[in-house]
Amino acid sequence: MENIDLDTLTGEQINFMLILHSGNARSKIIQAIREYREGNVQEADALLVQSEEDLKVAHEIHFKMVQKEASGEKVDFALLLMHAEDHLMSTLTMKELVKELLELFKQKNL
Numbered sequence: 001m002e003n004i005d006l007d008t009l010t011g012e013q014i015n016f017m018l019i020l021h022s023g024n025a026r027s028k029i030i031q032a033i034r035e036y037r038e039g040n041v042q043e044a045d046a047l048l049v050q051s052e053e054d055l056k057v058a059h060e061i062h063f064k065m066v067q068k069e070a071s072g073e074k075v076d077f078a079l080l081l082m083h084a085e086d087h088l089m090s091t092l093t094m095k096e097l098v099k100e101l102l103e104l105f106k107q108k109n110l
Helices: 011-037 041-070 079-107
Strands: none
Touching: 011 041, 011 079, 041 079
């Protein structure tokens, strides 16, 4: 996982990093379910693992932002931040749902 120093970035850059990493994860999650549908179970599993790595980076950025605010530093709120947060949270939800669906499909031999 890359070490990201938020103090060297603008708020806009931080927001775009959240969007980038959660977006990469989202793409891999969607591709995983498509690969499974085509019968490529191992590739689907590998893509989910790769999506976890992207989400770890996004989570690290998010966690550092929360720590900054909790320590009393002002975190500028912008529509872009709200979009980044929404993107991250919906991707996390999607990941859990797809993981569960693929496990269900495996159990049912689908």
